Amino acid sequence: AQKITQTQPGMFVQEKEAVTLDCTYDTSDQSYGLFWYKQPSSGEMIFLIYQGSYDEQNATEGRYSLNFQKARKSANLVISASQLGDSAMYFCAMSKPRYSSASKIIFGSGTRLSIRP
């Protein structure tokens, strides 16, 4: 069975600082996809970044980067130069590889990030 673990229930960060949100996962699959989503208070799920298990390079999307360490089964999200608008709930998630088939997503418990001005 697949499992996602986020050990930081909440984090406070000063504006403009970088922040790392931790995520570890467990799966017996050889091929999988890892996602990070942002959920503001409005409730919508906003896709941030994706990493395929066979991708050799760490994914980057603007201020977001994913520190993928396959051997350690970790997929930490790094947000550079944090902004007040980054305050939200962040979920790490796992699924089959993005372009393979329609598959359910398993979510971690989430980390609530609060940015201090």
Next chain:
Amino acid sequence: GAVVSQHPSRVICKSGTSVKIECRSLDFQATTMFWYRQFPKKSLMLMATSNEGSKATYEQGVEKDKFLINHASLTLSTLTVTSAHPEDSSFYICSAHRLAGSYEQYFGPGTRLTVT
């Protein structure tokens, strides 16, 4: 980008009544849609997988007679909470996969159900 809508965004109903929530893919076809439930300050939990033209596949512990799912077309899936009780109050979110070419998954904005 692809858009998924949910209707209603908020609903309040009395205990014992049934409530239908719609999930629509507005600009793409989706053979597969997923329904998630989220309790306050908790994570999203998958309830069921909805496939167009066939019966939904429910996750363990989810009552199929309580949460009726219908995926009648390639752009619409509905979740009906039957004989709702206060413990059914929750945030319900759907997601939809494109039909082909790319299996990107897009989330709807969610529906907040309150049962009084």
